[in-house]
Amino acid sequence: MAAGGPSSRIVSLMLAGAHMSIAGGVHRAVERAEGYGMTALQIFTRTARAWTAPPIPEEEERRFRTGLAASGVRAAVAHATYLANPASPDGNLRRRSERALVEELLRCEALTIPWLILHPGSGTGSGAAASVRRAGRVLARVLAATSGCTAGLLVENTAGQGDCLGAAFAEVGALLAAAGDVERLGACLDTCHAFAAGYDLPSAAGFVAARAELDREVGLARVRAVHVNDCVGPLGCRVDRHAGLGLGTMGLGAFRRIARDRVLGRLPLILETPKGELDGEDLDARNLRLLRKSGKNDPGSVLPGGKNDPGSSYPDFGGGA
Numbered sequence: 001m002a003a004g005g006p007s008s009r010i011v012s013l014m015l016a017g018a019h020m021s022i023a024g025g026v027h028r029a030v031e032r033a034e035g036y037g038m039t040a041l042q043i044f045t046r047t048a049r050a051w052t053a054p055p056i057p058e059e060e061e062r063r064f065r066t067g068l069a070a071s072g073v074r075a076a077v078a079h080a081t082y083l084a085n086p087a088s089p090d091g092n093l094r095r096r097s098e099r100a101l102v103e104e105l106l107r108c109e110a111l112t113i114p115w116l117i118l119h120p121g122s123g124t125g126s127g128a129a130a131s132v133r134r135a136g137r138v139l140a141r142v143l144a145a146t147s148g149c150t151a152g153l154l155v156e157n158t159a160g161q162g163d164c165l166g167a168a169f170a171e172v173g174a175l176l177a178a179a180g181d182v183e184r185l186g187a188c189l190d191t192c193h194a195f196a197a198g199y200d201l202p203s204a205a206g207f208v209a210a211r212a213e214l215d216r217e218v219g220l221a222r223v224r225a226v227h228v229n230d231c232v233g234p235l236g237c238r239v240d241r242h243a244g245l246g247l248g249t250m251g252l253g254a255f256r257r258i259a260r261d262r263v264l265g266r267l268p269l270i271l272e273t274p275k276g277e278l279d280g281e282d283l284d285a286r287n288l289r290l291l292r293k294s295g296k297n298d299p300g301s302v303l304p305g306g307k308n309d310p311g312s313s314y315p316d317f318g319g320g321a
């Protein structure tokens with residue numbers, strides 16, 4: 001309904017997609033995204049729950065690159081392994097994390113994926129300041145070890161589950177500052193995590209306040225991707241459990257605000273929501289439909305700055321490109 005068609009040019013410009021499986025090869029994720037008409041895509045470049053993975057065969061890399069270039073997907077990002085914990089007080093774990101992140105960043109580079117998204121990790125009770133310092137050093141080393149690359153890192157805000165760093169935007173900002181790099185280092189906003197961490201994105205005032213805080217602490221220009229996820233738990237629950245849009249506790253208002261925001265709405269909007277079916281409709285298709293509808297240029301949705309102007313260009317998505 002909302003996707004494609006001559007009357008929906010503005011809608012189709014939205015960079016909307018989902019995290020897709022690489023089962024059968026990384027190139028298969030592009031094909032899957034194409035099947036849904038996605039314009040954005042997130043993948044793991046390898047198994048997310050293991051430290052090591054065999055290299056991607058060259059032929060598969062080539063098929064991914066050519067498939068992506070020929071597809072309607074205009075923004076692809078990767079998510080790093082969940083095992084990486086650059087904030088850990090355990091030096092061995094930090095070194096392993098560093099190696100894994102370097103290796104994943106090189107994979108991104110080979111796949112022409114400009115950004116690798118990672119969680120800041122957990123200092124396991126050692127305090128935010130020390131965790132930020134440690135994680136900052138690891139990220140700086142990862143970026144230095146890959147200095148010839150265009151691909152960079154995006155630090156994602158977290159739900160603050162357990163002792164996870166990055167629930168407050170200020171912690172994400174402090175980590176970016178500690179890591180030092182500006183060109184190849186940015187942030188990814190996860191809506192479920194923000195809501196779980198206490199940012200009231202569904203309320204008009206809460207959204208404005210959260211957006212202002214994000215701008216102050218991180219800088220809106222440094223946010224390069226948004227994970228659009230509804231949340232299973234209530235505001236401030238600190239539990240990282242994603243729900244499909246409108247199927248959690250956030251309602252659709254937050255997603256409308258994001259999709260129509262003149263900065264955030266132009267970033268890749270990536271769903272990390274449960275797969276499956278609801279009332280006979282594929283859940284990825286359903287979430288995409290709702291997301292696209294959220295950004296629809298209906299009367300009243302045009303914000304100052306002409307964000308819905310079909311002639312306006314999107315900011316550079318590439319890492320420094």
Ligand SMILES: [Zn+2]
Pocket residue numbers: 156190227272
């Ligand atoms: Zn996320």
Ligand SMILES: [Zn+2]
Pocket residue numbers: 190192193240241242
């Ligand atoms: Zn999450």
